[in-house]
Amino acid sequence: MAELSDASVPKFAAGCRWGGTTEAPVVLFPEGAIRVEGTGRIILELCDGHFSMAEIVEKLETQFILAPKDKIRADVQTFLEQLHAKRIIDY
Amino acid sequence: MTQYSHPLALIAEITHRCPLHCVYCSNPLELTSRQEELATADWLRVFNEAAALGVLHLHLTGGEPLARADLTELIEGARKSRLYSNLITSGIGLSRERLAQLVEAGLDHIQLSFQDSTEGPANWIAGARSHAHKLELAGWIREHQTREHRIAFTTNLVVHRQNIEHLEEMIAALEALHPDRMEIAHAQYYGWALRNRSALLPTRAQLDRAVAVVAAAEERLRGKIRIDMVIPDYHARFPKACMGGWGRQLMLIDPAGRALPCHAAGVIPGMRFDNVRDHGLDWIWQNSEAFQKFRGEAWMPEPCRSCDRRKEDFGGCRCQAFLLTGDASATDPVCELAPLHRLIEDAVREDAVTGLAPEVLEAPFHILQEKMAGFWSYRTDPK
Numbered sequence: 001m002a003e004l005s006d007a008s009v010p011k012f013a014a015g016c017r018w019g020g021t022t023e024a025p026v027v028l029f030p031e032g033a034i035r036v037e038g039t040g041r042i043i044l045e046l047c048d049g050h051f052s053m054a055e056i057v058e059k060l061e062t063q064f065i066l067a068p069k070d071k072i073r074a075d076v077q078t079f080l081e082q083l084h085a086k087r088i089i090d091y
Numbered sequence: 092m093t094q095y096s097h098p099l100a101l102i103a104e105i106t107h108r109c110p111l112h113c114v115y116c117s118n119p120l121e122l123t124s125r126q127e128e129l130a131t132a133d134w135l136r137v138f139n140e141a142a143a144l145g146v147l148h149l150h151l152t153g154g155e156p157l158a159r160a161d162l163t164e165l166i167e168g169a170r171k172s173r174l175y176s177n178l179i180t181s182g183i184g185l186s187r188e189r190l191a192q193l194v195e196a197g198l199d200h201i202q203l204s205f206q207d208s209t210e211g212p213a214n215w216i217a218g219a220r221s222h223a224h225k226l227e228l229a230g231w232i233r234e235h236q237t238r239e240h241r242i243a244f245t246t247n248l249v250v251h252r253q254n255i256e257h258l259e260e261m262i263a264a265l266e267a268l269h270p271d272r273m274e275i276a277h278a279q280y281y282g283w284a285l286r287n288r289s290a291l292l293p294t295r296a297q298l299d300r301a302v303a304v305v306a307a308a309e310e311r312l313r314g315k316i317r318i319d320m321v322i323p324d325y326h327a328r329f330p331k332a333c334m335g336g337w338g339r340q341l342m343l344i345d346p347a348g349r350a351l352p353c354h355a356a357g358v359i360p361g362m363r364f365d366n367v368r369d370h371g372l373d374w375i376w377q378n379s380e381a382f383q384k385f386r387g388e389a390w391m392p393e394p395c396r397s398c399d400r401r402k403e404d405f406g407g408c409r410c411q412a413f414l415l416t417g418d419a420s421a422t423d424p425v426c427e428l429a430p431l432h433r434l435i436e437d438a439v440r441e442d443a444v445t446g447l448a449p450e451v452l453e454a455p456f457h458i459l460q461e462k463m464a465g466f467w468s469y470r471t472d473p474k
Contacts, residue, residue: 033147
């Protein structure tokens with residue numbers, strides 16, 4: 001499995017995109033959909049191919065000022081790795 | 092009457108016409124003819140109604156969906172209705188230009204079927220010369236994965252006793268086509284597959300080896316190719332949660348517009364299916380007798396009724412229960428707790444045996460065909 005580094009640029013894998021409604025957005029992928037809320041949604045909205053892993057973590061830091069940086073990075077990494085194994089996120 | 096909020100996926104069997112004649116085809120034995128097929132405008136209305144009902148995914152299947160000349164228009168309509176479109180195809184009849192049109196129209200996912208790893212056996216299983224074209228097509232699909240709108244590419248392989256021994260080679264051959272996803276689906280015994288069960292059902296030892304082969308491939312390909320496997324339920328201890336439960340998540344519309352809770356529901360006697368020509372999808376979902384029939388738990392006999400697993404497997408498959416026991420309300424005989432579980436044990440003992448077919452598979456293709464003539468029931472084409 002590809003390593004996720006600070007320089008990696010996470011983005012939706014082929015055939016994965018936003019769907020559902022503005023109030024209840026889902027990520028659509030072959031044979032399934034996931035409902036994302038809260039932090040998960042914020043992270044995935046940053047996975048548009050424009051931001052590196054380091055930049056995503058930085059943006060979250062300014063949003064969640066009380067959380068330690070290491071914890072934010074670890075959480076984002078776990079989240080993106082899980083979606084990578086499902087072939088929803090590429091990096 | 093149990094009310095369900097909405098289905099998540101719509102399976103649109105847009106035609107039963109097909110250039111292949113696979114021996115495990117899941118279409119009913121009685122196929123719908125071209126004259127009875129829904130018109131373009133009907134399908135576009137159905138897609139709109141489905142999206143309004145909360146459906147997210149549209150699976151365009153058949154038969155061979157490419158046999159419909161209006162496929163591009165249907166995909167365009169699906170995109171306008173905000174549905175995620177998945178084309179399930181043999182690829183026969185798909186040129187590079189037509190593929191580009193489908194992608195341009197908004198196709199999200201293409202699922203291409205394979206029958207075996209090499210030309211001879213693959214064509215033999217499909218009853219048509221098709222393998223070489225599929226390989227070429229896979230290359231064209233890859234061309235669309237580097238652009239702005241990238242479609243997902245799945246290879247689908249139906250596994251059974253005639254090809255299970257080549258599983259490792261098949262995975263390697265498909266890996267070389269660089270799909271995003273591989274579906275490794277053991278044949279399920281309905282329709283034509285049930286008719287050919289004695290030649291298709293793998294032995295327990297074969298299945299165990301196949302499961303190990305897939306597990307090793309999953310480990311090796313993690314993050315590159317996602318593998319989804321469907322095991323043959325005859326070898327399972329408990330039944331599959333067929334369709335995620337009757338009338339809970341899925342709706343299937345057949346080529347003539349009849350709305351069914353699953354592919355095979357037409358085999359159950361006395362079922363009345365409402366047609367999208369007469370009713371809206373919302374009405375059908377809420378009110379159609381066919382969707383009500385096995386919803387919830389009221390229909391369940393013992394041991395399902397008091398079983399903890401009933402919320403996971405919903406009592407298994409109603410069509411399989413009918414096909415094997417003659418009673419659609421019976422516990423799926425796959426379940427080791429089912430009163431008629433011996434029907435499955437008998438089938439495994441009698442049908443899942445290596446015999447005639449695997450030995451002759453070594454023979455050159457033309458000899459194989461002669462030896463096997465009359466052994467299979469190939470699906471026929473509708474008139």
